[in-house]
Amino acid sequence: MDDRPRNLREMLAEAKDTSELMVDLAYASLFFGDPDMAEEVDALEETMSELVQDMRGVCVMAVRSPKDSEGMSSVLQVISAIERIANDAVDIARIVTHHVGIPVELVADLSNAEEVSHRVLVSEGSHMAHRPISAHELPVQTGMRVMAIKRERRWITDVRGDLIVVPGDVMFLRGSPDGITRLRELAAAPVWTPPEAPEDGYTTDLDRAVDVLVDMKNLSEVAVGLAYSALVFGDQGLAAEVCQLEDRLDEMKDKLELWVLRAASDKADPSPLRGLLHLSQAAEDIGDQAHAMVWLIEQREDVHPVLGLALGDSDDVVVKLPVGVGSQSDGASLAELCLNIEPGFTVLAIRRGGQYIYRPRGSARFLSGDEMIASGPDEGREHLAMIFGWRLVDHDGDGDTRLEALETAQYRG
Numbered sequence: 001m002d003d004r005p006r007n008l009r010e011m012l013a014e015a016k017d018t019s020e021l022m023v024d025l026a027y028a029s030l031f032f033g034d035p036d037m038a039e040e041v042d043a044l045e046e047t048m049s050e051l052v053q054d055m056r057g058v059c060v061m062a063v064r065s066p067k068d069s070e071g072m073s074s075v076l077q078v079i080s081a082i083e084r085i086a087n088d089a090v091d092i093a094r095i096v097t098h099h100v101g102i103p104v105e106l107v108a109d110l111s112n113a114e115e116v117s118h119r120v121l122v123s124e125g126s127h128m129a130h131r132p133i134s135a136h137e138l139p140v141q142t143g144m145r146v147m148a149i150k151r152e153r154r155w156i157t158d159v160r161g162d163l164i165v166v167p168g169d170v171m172f173l174r175g176s177p178d179g180i181t182r183l184r185e186l187a188a189a190p191v192w193t194p195p196e197a198p199e200d201g202y203t204t205d206l207d208r209a210v211d212v213l214v215d216m217k218n219l220s221e222v223a224v225g226l227a228y229s230a231l232v233f234g235d236q237g238l239a240a241e242v243c244q245l246e247d248r249l250d251e252m253k254d255k256l257e258l259w260v261l262r263a264a265s266d267k268a269d270p271s272p273l274r275g276l277l278h279l280s281q282a283a284e285d286i287g288d289q290a291h292a293m294v295w296l297i298e299q300r301e302d303v304h305p306v307l308g309l310a311l312g313d314s315d316d317v318v319v320k321l322p323v324g325v326g327s328q329s330d331g332a333s334l335a336e337l338c339l340n341i342e343p344g345f346t347v348l349a350i351r352r353g354g355q356y357i358y359r360p361r362g363s364a365r366f367l368s369g370d371e372m373i374a375s376g377p378d379e380g381r382e383h384l385a386m387i388f389g390w391r392l393v394d395h396d397g398d399g400d401t402r403l404e405a406l407e408t409a410q411y412r413g
Helices: 006-030 035-062 066-097 106-112 177-188 206-234 236-264 271-298 305-312 378-387 408-412
Strands: 116-121 144-151 155-158 170-175 317-324 346-352 355-358 371-377 390-393 402-407
Touching: 006 035, 006 066, 006 106, 006 116, 006 144, 006 170, 006 206, 006 305, 035 066, 035 144, 035 155, 035 271, 066 271, 066 305, 106 206, 106 271, 116 177, 144 177, 155 170, 206 236, 206 305, 206 317, 206 346, 236 271, 236 346, 236 355, 236 390, 317 378, 371 378, 378 390
Parallel strands: none
Antiparallel strands: 116 170, 144 155, 144 170, 317 371, 346 355, 346 371, 390 402
């Protein structure tokens, strides 16, 4: 680990990215029933533990006065929350490695989540083969990002843009299910059919539990995304939304436990239901950690500026944009804009009249005066800004960009 970044800002960005990668891989190992991938989550936990230890050491060394300690305490709180999220990912992965078991209905329902895991084998002669990852612009072209690559018996989790894809690579990705068809075309892979749960004609307690668990997965991920956004922007409204999401996750976990217990009485072998309880606990705790991060904003505590800088440096950037009058987004629905495909951004929330609509559905329409918060690849940020009627400018060349309104003709034409 000698090549780990020693700068706190860089280490925080790496820790955030690593924890998110661990959660993504953990859910993917569950979806594909892949113990190798689950074991890779365990390996990443060791990396995370060493990184967390280094960050705590840097925080202690940086304190020179009581005032310094107040700022650094906020950094330590966020570090602790990120570490706990990584631990939750390990708990999810152990459902696979410890053969806890999950119902087939859950696997089918996970393919209908707002963001899904997918894997694809790269074929010789495909558009992807023998080219670097960056050349494909997958987050922009497909709305999916590469989490890891399995090359023969070796796992590559630090997937950089200059990595050359070779035939036989198995790519593991996460993102919008709408991008799977295009992704498989690029890899020259066969048409994929998602798993389906058996149809029995009526809704059972197990069906309800599975549906709630998928909603918990989605909401916990939204809570974390909004928590990072609240820290970047110092936004108390977003912090309040995270608090509400945590309360909802608590309520959903209580309902799920009841339905799982009821469903157990109808099954000859209820052991696969244990996985649902494990997953609900992990999803609920991820929501708790999101709330722990925004507690700083809620209590108007001093937040060290390194947090905003580090969270803005991670693989996925958080962007806040107003809807420009007459822009391409003004009056358009989320489904019509296809932001998750190009430029590859996930809309976390829309602020309208002082209220937040989090993880809006495809039918939601943007109106001038709305404020949109989204996360996605840094390379797609300029395109996203143009869709909402703005140009990103950096007059001083210091990386601190501002918004300038575009002329209507420029982005309508």
